Amino acid sequence: MNIINTGDILTRVIAVASGKGGVGKTTVTSNLGASLTEFGQRALVMDTNLTTPNLGFHLGVPLYPKTLHDVLKGEAYIDEAIYVHPSGLKVIPAGISMADLKSTNPKDLNKVVLDLVGDHDVVFLDSAAGLGRESVAGIESADELLVVTNPELPSVTDALKAIKLAEEMGTHVLGVVLNRVKGTKSELSVSDVESLLGYPVISKVPEDKVMLDSLAAKSPIVSYSPNSASSIELKRLAATLVGIDYQAPSAPKGPSFISKIFGFLKR
Ligand SMILES: Nc1ncnc2c1ncn2[C@@H]1O[C@H](COP(=O)(O)OP(=O)(O)OP(=O)(O)O)[C@@H](O)[C@H]1O
Numbered sequence: 001m002n003i004i005n006t007g008d009i010l011t012r013v014i015a016v017a018s019g020k021g022g023v024g025k026t027t028v029t030s031n032l033g034a035s036l037t038e039f040g041q042r043a044l045v046m047d048t049n050l051t052t053p054n055l056g057f058h059l060g061v062p063l064y065p066k067t068l069h070d071v072l073k074g075e076a077y078i079d080e081a082i083y084v085h086p087s088g089l090k091v092i093p094a095g096i097s098m099a100d101l102k103s104t105n106p107k108d109l110n111k112v113v114l115d116l117v118g119d120h121d122v123v124f125l126d127s128a129a130g131l132g133r134e135s136v137a138g139i140e141s142a143d144e145l146l147v148v149t150n151p152e153l154p155s156v157t158d159a160l161k162a163i164k165l166a167e168e169m170g171t172h173v174l175g176v177v178l179n180r181v182k183g184t185k186s187e188l189s190v191s192d193v194e195s196l197l198g199y200p201v202i203s204k205v206p207e208d209k210v211m212l213d214s215l216a217a218k219s220p221i222v223s224y225s226p227n228s229a230s231s232i233e234l235k236r237l238a239a240t241l242v243g244i245d246y247q248a249p250s251a252p253k254g255p256s257f258i259s260k261i262f263g264f265l266k267r
């Protein structure tokens with residue numbers, strides 16, 4: 001089953017995974033969540049990276065009293081671990097202490113995810129790097145998978161492993177997000193990636209040097225620099241995922257060169 005239905009309310013649970021670390025999973029997760037919130041959807045993002053969590057840092061979540069780890073340990077209810085970001089986006093951070101790291105079992109993630117069903121339109125699970133127990137548990141707990149990769153062979157081969165895992169678990173693969181595209185000759189092309197992975201590239205997010213500034217400002221780039229090419233692409237992807245029509249802002253139109261010349265001649 002790809003979409004969990006509780007009565008009239010559908011909750012989509014989408015894992016964002018990659019295999020390889022550092023390719024942009026958390027960036028994609030936080031920006032899709034922020035975009036959907038802007039579109040009026042009830043979106044929640046959860047850090048399922050139990051060993052090296054960082055979703056909270058991307059979104060500027062303060063040291064939060066209750067985290068996913070407390071829920072997994074049975075020491076907090078799920079609602080106590082939901083932080084509401086000023087944008088309205090709901091965030092479940094994971095604990096960052098060494099004690100948290102040792103005391104939880106990723107296998108219990110599934111039960112936590114089930115508790116979220118019904119109250120949100122879309123739940124994004126930000127996966128850990130690698131394909132260890134916590135990533136496997138995240139992919140298994142989700143109905144759908146977004147695979148993030150960079151246009152280079154090591155990250156695409158790892159993405160293939162994440163895809164194979166999802167296929168084995170019956171998690172529907174939505175497609176591939178090709179992140180940090182620079183357009184250089186040495187990069188793998190969209191068709192290379194599609195033929196290696198066997199799934200369509202549903203988004204091509206450009207390399208954006210403002211991404212680092214937005215991380216430092218603890219704000220998703222769709223809020224920090226809403227008209228940048230990467231923001232527009234991430235918003236378009238978010239809209240596509242939920243079937244919303246998204247009109248990208250058009251570039252501001254100043255007077256053309258010819259009209260400037262004519263304006264000058266008329267003086
Ligand atoms: N399109 C982009 N352009 C430029 N920098 C980017 C882009 N996407 C992500 N980054 C940067 O790459 C770094 C890694 O991104 P991110 O933390 O999202 O990766 P990750 O896959 O979640 O990493 P991990 O596997 O460690 O959890 C961050 O510094 C982020 O700002």
Ligand SMILES: [Mg+2]
Binds near residue numbers: 025054055126127
């Ligand atoms: Mg991450």
